Amino acid sequence: MADLATFSQPFKRLFGKKKLKPIAFTDLFARFQNILHENNTVMKIMADMSTKAGGDFVFDKKYLVDCILEIGKSVQRSAYHLNFITANRYLEVFEVIEKLVKDLEVELSTKTPAYQMQRLYYLDQVEEGMEEAVGYKTFNLARMINLPDANVPCGFVVSVAGFRDYLAYNNLFEGIDALMKRLEDGTDSVENVSRSIRLMILGGEIPPYLRQEILSAAKQIGGPKAEEMLYSVRSSAVGEDGDWSFAGLYDSFLNVPFGELLAGYKKVMASLYSQSSLEYRIRKNLSHMEMAISVLYQKMAAGRVSGVFYSLDPNWPERPESVLSAGWGLGKLVVEGEGPVDSFRVQRDPPHFVTEQRIVRKDRMIASTGQGVIEEVPAAMQEDPCLNPDEIRQIAEVGLMLERFFKIPLDVEWSLDREGKLWILQARRLHIEAAKQSTHESLQEIVGRQRVLLAERGMIAYRGVGTGPITLVETHEDLNRFPSGGVLVSHYAHPWLAKAIPKASAIVTDIGTVAGHMATVAREFRVPAIVGAEGATQVLTENMEVTVDAERNRVYEGCVDELVKHQLIKKPTFEITSEFQQLRRLLKKITPLYLVDPDGADFDARGCKTIHDLVRFIHQKAFQALTRPGESPRQLFKQGAKQLKSNVPLDLVVIDIGGGLAKDGEENSYVFPRQFTSFPMQAFWRGLSSPQTWDTEPVSVDFKSLMASLIRTQTAEVTGGRAPMINLAVIGANYLNLSLPLGYHYTAVDAAVGPSPRNNYIFFRFVGGVTDMTRRSRRAVLLSSVLEQADFKVEVNGDLVIARLTDLEKDQIGERLFLIGKLIGFARQLDVLLKADADIDFYAKKFADQMTAVKASGSVS
Amino acid sequence: MQNKTSICILDDEPIVGDRLKPELEDDGYEVEIFIDSASALERVQQRCFDIFITDLKMEGVDGIGFLERVKKLWPTSEVIVITGYGTLETARESLIKGAYDFIPKPFRIEDIRTAVKKAKKKVKHQQKD
Numbered sequence: 001m002a003d004l005a006t007f008s009q010p011f012k013r014l015f016g017k018k019k020l021k022p023i024a025f026t027d028l029f030a031r032f033q034n035i036l037h038e039n040n041t042v043m044k045i046m047a048d049m050s051t052k053a054g055g056d057f058v059f060d061k062k063y064l065v066d067c068i069l070e071i072g073k074s075v076q077r078s079a080y081h082l083n084f085i086t087a088n089r090y091l092e093v094f095e096v097i098e099k100l101v102k103d104l105e106v107e108l109s110t111k112t113p114a115y116q117m118q119r120l121y122y123l124d125q126v127e128e129g130m131e132e133a134v135g136y137k138t139f140n141l142a143r144m145i146n147l148p149d150a151n152v153p154c155g156f157v158v159s160v161a162g163f164r165d166y167l168a169y170n171n172l173f174e175g176i177d178a179l180m181k182r183l184e185d186g187t188d189s190v191e192n193v194s195r196s197i198r199l200m201i202l203g204g205e206i207p208p209y210l211r212q213e214i215l216s217a218a219k220q221i222g223g224p225k226a227e228e229m230l231y232s233v234r235s236s237a238v239g240e241d242g243d244w245s246f247a248g249l250y251d252s253f254l255n256v257p258f259g260e261l262l263a264g265y266k267k268v269m270a271s272l273y274s275q276s277s278l279e280y281r282i283r284k285n286l287s288h289m290e291m292a293i294s295v296l297y298q299k300m301a302a303g304r305v306s307g308v309f310y311s312l313d314p315n316w317p318e319r320p321e322s323v324l325s326a327g328w329g330l331g332k333l334v335v336e337g338e339g340p341v342d343s344f345r346v347q348r349d350p351p352h353f354v355t356e357q358r359i360v361r362k363d364r365m366i367a368s369t370g371q372g373v374i375e376e377v378p379a380a381m382q383e384d385p386c387l388n389p390d391e392i393r394q395i396a397e398v399g400l401m402l403e404r405f406f407k408i409p410l411d412v413e414w415s416l417d418r419e420g421k422l423w424i425l426q427a428r429r430l431h432i433e434a435a436k437q438s439t440h441e442s443l444q445e446i447v448g449r450q451r452v453l454l455a456e457r458g459m460i461a462y463r464g465v466g467t468g469p470i471t472l473v474e475t476h477e478d479l480n481r482f483p484s485g486g487v488l489v490s491h492y493a494h495p496w497l498a499k500a501i502p503k504a505s506a507i508v509t510d511i512g513t514v515a516g517h518m519a520t521v522a523r524e525f526r527v528p529a530i531v532g533a534e535g536a537t538q539v540l541t542e543n544m545e546v547t548v549d550a551e552r553n554r555v556y557e558g559c560v561d562e563l564v565k566h567q568l569i570k571k572p573t574f575e576i577t578s579e580f581q582q583l584r585r586l587l588k589k590i591t592p593l594y595l596v597d598p599d600g601a602d603f604d605a606r607g608c609k610t611i612h613d614l615v616r617f618i619h620q621k622a623f624q625a626l627t628r629p630g631e632s633p634r635q636l637f638k639q640g641a642k643q644l645k646s647n648v649p650l651d652l653v654v655i656d657i658g659g660g661l662a663k664d665g666e667e668n669s670y671v672f673p674r675q676f677t678s679f680p681m682q683a684f685w686r687g688l689s690s691p692q693t694w695d696t697e698p699v700s701v702d703f704k705s706l707m708a709s710l711i712r713t714q715t716a717e718v719t720g721g722r723a724p725m726i727n728l729a730v731i732g733a734n735y736l737n738l739s740l741p742l743g744y745h746y747t748a749v750d751a752a753v754g755p756s757p758r759n760n761y762i763f764f765r766f767v768g769g770v771t772d773m774t775r776r777s778r779r780a781v782l783l784s785s786v787l788e789q790a791d792f793k794v795e796v797n798g799d800l801v802i803a804r805l806t807d808l809e810k811d812q813i814g815e816r817l818f819l820i821g822k823l824i825g826f827a828r829q830l831d832v833l834l835k836a837d838a839d840i841d842f843y844a845k846k847f848a849d850q851m852t853a854v855k856a857s858g859s860v861s
Numbered sequence: 862m863q864n865k866t867s868i869c870i871l872d873d874e875p876i877v878g879d880r881l882k883p884e885l886e887d888d889g890y891e892v893e894i895f896i897d898s899a900s901a902l903e904r905v906q907q908r909c910f911d912i913f914i915t916d917l918k919m920e921g922v923d924g925i926g927f928l929e930r931v932k933k934l935w936p937t938s939e940v941i942v943i944t945g946y947g948t949l950e951t952a953r954e955s956l957i958k959g960a961y962d963f964i965p966k967p968f969r970i971e972d973i974r975t976a977v978k979k980a981k982k983k984v985k986h987q988q989k990d
Contacts, residue, residue: 551887
């Protein structure tokens with residue numbers, strides 16, 4: 001580690017008047033390696049923190065404090081090294097670090113999240129820890145937004161801060177307090193107090209700024225025809241759906257036209273003080289609790305049929321059935337128990353057969369097109385069941401998926417529209433009395449008598465229990481047929497499995513680590529997962545019914561219903577502890593990578609939103625400073641760079657930053673490919689030099705010679721007299737950075753492998769060409785399709801292709817680098833050949849065939 | 862039915878007890894949790910626990926102090942020490958003072974399960990003698 005004297009050197013260079021001697025290239029590289037080391041430390045801590053979010057570890061506050069401290073120290077050291085290398089060009093990085101680390105510390109110092117409460121949030125802005133600000137109804141809906149198949153109508157919420165603003169603007173605090181005091185003293189009746197307060201609220205005026213905010217948000221969610229749309233305006237009070245059930249005590253309004261949205265706001269607020277709500281408070285002795293309400297606005301889902309789904313029967317929870325009730329039109333009558341409804345008992349196991357149904361005459365409904373009043377159901381429909389078996393299955397699948405996600409018995413409000421789209425309007429805990437829960441046998445006894453198929457083979461990536469039939473997934477086709485509620489079993493923890501994860505009840509893989517990408521996704525969707533369970537795919541076979549116990553690290557034969565119900569009804573989920581919520585909030589500020597394109601306009605220090613961004617930024621800028629500006633090949637060779645000699649028609653200068661090259665006899669100014677000891681470079685080179693990569697079919701002779709000249713490095717004339725651009729590879733034992741200004745293209749590859757998959761990444765960028773934009777874009781499409789199939793996340797913009805890949809095992813990274821090497825050679829003159837869109841598929845197939853051929857010959861790894 | 866093995870957990874960070882209690886109860890143990898040593902000591906005067914799990918660094922009587930008192934009061938019980946300040950020195954000291962096992966934080970739930978299982982065996986053996 002560098003000492004203080006060297007730390008202060010950047011500042012001496014900044015403030016000292018004497019011009020300092022240029023620092024030797026090797027010294028700069030030593031600093032660069034320090035940066036790699038520090039960044040690795042940060043990435044390791046990041047990986048460690050992510051795995052802790054899976055619930056298999058017990059950690060405490062001190063652990064979080066220590067992690068943040070270490071991260072802060074490391075990025076700061078990294079920033080010092082960067083400024084040393086660049087002669088203090090990036091001093092603003094220190095400010096950014098200070099701000100980011102301070103944010104993390106604030107997050108640590110409070111139990112509730114560190115944010116300034118806004119008056120209004122769109123549903124996708126609601127974050128963990130905002131329950132109190134937006135109410136549980138809104139909070140739970142916001143958590144479902146990213147779940148596939150659970151459609152949540154888009155919306156926004158006016159938070160508790162908006163409510164307080166309203167009271168303050170209209171000077172209502174004192175008046176309400178005085179009236180509530182009279183209620184507590186018993187000097188006034190509930191009826192009087194309720195009426196007086198409601199009149200005060202309804203008589204107030206919405207502050208102009210809040211009025212403005214509500215209407216523009218409604219326009220935002222309503223789209224171009226917002227003013228003709230209908231909305232729901234619903235209460236989302238603190239405590240409602242939470243520990244206290246104020247359910248149904250506050251008002252909600254459906255089918256509200258745009259012009260009445262503001263009046264609706266006041267009406268919902270006033271219902272906080274309704275007679276029944278005040279009576280409930282007195283009865284439960286909650287009068288001391290602060291009263292506040294948020295109001296949720298959503299676009300109306302045009303319900304053809306609506307109802308309620310109970311994931312379990314609250315009176316008979318041990319039965320393997322869910323309970324579904326449904327009526328025509330919007331759900332208000334069903335929810336409030338005021339209308340006639342059909343009811344169904346539905347098996348929890350797929351394919352969710354109906355075991356019992358009661359179809360009644362349904363003569364009244366609230367139509368989705370009307371003014372929210374009760375109408376007569378057309379005579380022909382009154383006696384019909386309002387759901388068919390397919391619709392019942394659809395509702396049960398989504399309802400049980402939500403139950404797996406929330407990990408509690410659920411009461412779900414839903415609506416099916418005319419197009420058959422299923423909308424989720426609310427999900428909350430279904431209360432089941434303790435007396436109804438069977439307790440005759442201890443859990444230990446139950447678990448003890450199961451037939452164990454696998455025991456303590458792998459690592460737990462996310463704790464919990466899941467049951468269902470096994471689907472073995474090996475190909476993308478297997479993914480497409482993956483059933484909701486199935487147990488996903490796979491040899492590799494492929495990142496592309498992510499698509500099926502939200503549907504899965506549990507996951508088991510032969511190979512994989514808790515820090516890998518798939519494990520991260522499993523945690524995000526809260527799916528119990530055991531990874532690295534060697535031999536699992538041999539024991540667990542297609543369609544076999546199993547229970548995955550990712551708490552005791554076992555897989556049992558069959559469905560262990562008692563265990564599943566125990567988890568669901570009795571066991572608190574580990575994520576409710578405040579340290580877990582803190583960890584999740586911290587991770588959101590640490591791990592996402594937003595700074596992607598090093599040549600993008602936003603790639604500067606102030607664009608760093610997370611620690612991961614910072615690490616990436618510092619690395620990139622340090623690297624650029626070392627390799628790009630003003631370094632002529634001659635200077636580079638003086639500093640120890642070598643010319644590569646090979647059969648591949650590519651001029652390449654190689655710089656070894658440590659462990660990338662083996663000595664080959666005496667010291668020369670050139671090296672051979674056989675001397676590569678860098679893992680990523682070896683893999684890349686195998687691809688680049690593999691058969692067929694460089695023998696594209698003949699283009700016209702003139703063109704060929706042109707292309708040939710272009711493959712060579714551009715000359716000073718081409719680059720406009722600037723220092724010549726060179727094809728440069730900077731390699732280390734586990735590191736590769738390539739910049740290839742080949743012809744008119746510019747290709748960059750940055751890749752590293754580290755102690756855990758979290759450290760492993762490949763970044764690939766490709767831009768340019770000699771042909772018109774259409775042909776170049778065709779090539780971009782081709783590249784992206786090849787890369788996407790190889791698990792890359794790809795962005796295409798015109799002829800620019802940016803691809804990223806992280807969290808893979810070392811050998812998987814090697815395979816992808818092979819592919820990149822081959823692709824660079826293959827694609828170099830493709831823009832010329834891609835004369836029509838149809839050619840894209842032709843050449844994509846050609847490339848795939850070549851890859852298959854080399855794979856078959858075993859030369860990939 | 863056989864009496865349940867009893868466990869007392871003392872850690873000033875509530876998350877430790879909150880996480881361990883449901884897990885150990887699932888395994889059939891009887892668990893009480895405390896977040897300050899004063900109230901834990903008061904309870905320990907009243908009744909015996911078969912196994913104690915204690916943090917080291919705490920306000921008032923610290924983990925080592927608690928360990929000594931418990932061993933004096935209930936010599937056939939066993940104590941497992943957990944700490945976020947896991948150094949060789951602290952480990953050595955706790956073991957010398959009679960701790961059965963020493964587990965640095967953060968730890969896997971499985972680590973505690975295994976330690977508790979082994980401690981239980983030893984306690985049952987000692988209680989028979």
